[in-house]
Structure formats: structure tokens, C-alpha cells
Amino acid sequence: MKQIADHLHQLSLKGANGFLIDHGSLTLVDTGYGGNSDRILAYIKSIGKKPQDLQHILLTHLHSDHTGSLAELQEKTDAEAIMSAPDAECVLKGQAFRAAVEITPGLLHKLIYRLFVKGAPRTVNPPRIDRILTSQDEKLPIGKGFTVIPVPGHAAGQIALLYHDDGGTLFAADTCGNMAGLALAPFYEDYHQGLTDLHTIANYRFERIVVGHGNPILKAADERFEKRFNKYFEKSKRRNANAYT
Ligand SMILES: [Zn+2]
Numbered sequence: 001m002k003q004i005a006d007h008l009h010q011l012s013l014k015g016a017n018g019f020l021i022d023h024g025s026l027t028l029v030d031t032g033y034g035g036n037s038d039r040i041l042a043y044i045k046s047i048g049k050k051p052q053d054l055q056h057i058l059l060t061h062l063h064s065d066h067t068g069s070l071a072e073l074q075e076k077t078d079a080e081a082i083m084s085a086p087d088a089e090c091v092l093k094g095q096a097f098r099a100a101v102e103i104t105p106g107l108l109h110k111l112i113y114r115l116f117v118k119g120a121p122r123t124v125n126p127p128r129i130d131r132i133l134t135s136q137d138e139k140l141p142i143g144k145g146f147t148v149i150p151v152p153g154h155a156a157g158q159i160a161l162l163y164h165d166d167g168g169t170l171f172a173a174d175t176c177g178n179m180a181g182l183a184l185a186p187f188y189e190d191y192h193q194g195l196t197d198l199h200t201i202a203n204y205r206f207e208r209i210v211v212g213h214g215n216p217i218l219k220a221a222d223e224r225f226e227k228r229f230n231k232y233f234e235k236s237k238r239r240n241a242n243a244y245t
């Protein structure tokens with residue numbers, strides 16, 4: 001739980017990182033597993049704000065480590081929940097995982113999947129979703145404004161968010177992680193789409209990147225991102241080029 005930029009706090013929640021943006025009122029990005037609401041509200045108080053200051057909750061995708069505490073936060077605040085249509089459709093029924101996923105190639109990913117993903121809750125308490133984003137919603141006029149970037153490889157409705165603060169902050173969701181260096185996510189619903197998503201993100205400029213799992217990068221993050229992942233871009237392009245052959 002710490003402030004990582006002028007207006008931005010990273011919350012180490014059970015399950016995943018959440019992020020609190022302070023732009024007068026507060027916006028939360030992702031909630032962790034169920035059982036995190038008291039921790040989130042205590043942090044809000046610790047920075048001199050009130051639970052009622054939390055006005056928006058953005059959910060990057062359906063998984064329970066990102067959406068698990070949404071329903072309980074909605075009992076304690078009036079925040080408006082915003083999520084993409086394909087993933088909202090699932091969590092409204094309490095479904096927080098799609099059955100078919102591909103484990104990312106490599107022994108380490110297999111191990112991480114077995115240790116951290118396999119036993120994760122597949123359901124959440126069904127929340128309310130106040131605003132369901134469609135593919136038409138490219139901008140969100142909250143705080144300094146967000147660009148919504150569909151990145152459906154890890155989950156069909158996953159979105160990354162580019163916040164238009166000084167230099168730009170990219171909320172990468174689970175397109176990648178940064179536990180011990182930038183790395184692919186341990187699993188994707190569609191692995192090759194996941195690589196294409198990294199290529200999509202690399203088209204944007206951002207000073208900072210924050211991820212669902214791991215540490216933020218606070219300087220020249222777009223350059224580091226591109227350097228780390230560009231070896232996959234050729235593969236994702238090649239696959240697209242061959243899509244109809
Ligand atoms: Zn995920």
C-alpha cells in the first residue's frame with residue numbers, strides 16, 4: 001500500500017494489485033479477491049479521504065483476483081462500477097473465469113499456474129455493473145481521462161487503460177506481469193491474441209506502467225515494455241498475416 005506517483009496509489013490486495021487514483025474524488029482500478037473491502041476503505045481513510053469519495057471502480061477483467069471485492073465495496077460506497085460487456089456478462093452471474101485457457105509455454109508459467117491460478121475462486125458474489133462498455137467506448141471522461149484499450153487475449157473482455165496524467169500511466173491489467181521483471185501472464189484465453197495485445201499496447205506512449213501482479217515501472221516504461229516484448233511482435237504479426245491462408 002503506497003503512493004507511487006503524485007495522484008496514484010498501488011494497493012497490495014489479496015490476489016492482485018488495486019490502484020487508487022486521486023483526482024479530487026477517487027477512482028479504484030480493480031478490487032482483489034473477496035474480503036479486501038475493509039483494507040481498501042482503511043487505506044482511503046489513511047490518505048484523508050472518505051469512503052463516499054470513491055466514485056468510480058473500473059474493472060479490467062472478470063477474474064476473481066480483480067473483481068472479488070466489488071460486491072462488498074458496493075455495499076459500503078456509492079461508487080459506480082464500469083466494465084466491458086463480454087466480462088460484465090459473466091460477473092453479473094457470479095462467473096469469474098472462463099473454462100478454456102492456455103497455459104503460457106515454459107516451465108515457470110506452468111508452475112505459477114499450478115501454485116496461484118488453479119485454486120483461485122472461479123466465482124464471485126455477483127456485483128452490480130453500472131456502466132457496461134462496448135467497443136464504441138474509447139474514452140472515459142473520469143479525472144484526467146482514460147483511453148480504453150481492448151486487450152482480449154488473457155480474457156475476452158479485458159481492457160487496459162491509459163490514464164492521461166503527466167506522461168501517461170498505462171494500467172496493463174494481466175496482459176503481462178512484473179514480479180521479477182516484465183513477463184508474459186501465466187495463462188491466456190487465447191495466447192496468440194495475448195501477444196498481439198502486447199503489440200497493441202506498444203503503440204501507445206506512457207511514462208509509467210502498472211500491472212495486476214508485480215511492481216510498477218515509473219520511468220520510460222513504454223521503452224522498457226517495447227524492448228522486453230518486441231520479440232513477440234513479429235510472431236503476432238505473422239500470425240495475423242496468415243490468418244486467412
Ligand atoms: Zn487475470
